[in-house]
Amino acid sequence: MRFHAIVLTAAFLIPAAAYASDECEKYRTSYDKTYCMAKLFVESDKELNSTYNELRGKIGAASKEQLKSTQVAWIRHRDNACEAYGTIDVDCNYRVNRERAEYLRDRLRECKAGTCRSDMIVKRSW
Template sequence: MKKIILLLSAALSSSAFADNCENARNTYDDVYCTNKLYASADTELNQNYQALRGKLSASQKALLKKSQLAWIRERDAECTTAAGIDVQCRLSTTQERNNWLRERLRECSAIGCKTSALR
């Protein structure tokens, strides 16, 4: 029983260290924290994309989809190296795309959805 308690407390304390992204102790913790941020940004990206789609006409939706697919190809090309996927690159490009999507949402609310801005 004592062994189980010790194992559980060790597991909990190591996960607590990993979640302390303010003071990442090593490269593993840094990668873990960057991945968590990327997952959050990707969720936000999908929410922003769906919210914008909800404000567009059918032809504007098709244009947005084309733009989004082009962005995905560009992001993947930029953020993939011989060593693998650069998560920090994916995070920063996803954050930039989120800013772009939020700008389109603000635009739609303020002056209407401009087709020319969706390219």
């Protein structure tokens, strides 16, 4: 019984991003791996947009404008980090999106708990 509890606990400690990208490693061709990562990227982008919009709904007008400005700067950062010679590194996009979504999700949790800090919401965390 104790062994199963340890295994289950360890399974929850494995980061979702590592699991998801490892999931694509089961494919043999680079086409299939790229397709898998592209699907993960699309899902991470949806999650990021959802979290961003929910956070915007919890903050005041001034913070919304600052958050928008920070998000535009972050998009430039992501594009510069994950694009080279007209090609997009889908795995990079996925990882960077997940990191940003997690940062925004943490800020959203703080706002829901009543400890919303504008300085952290608009911080350039990358």
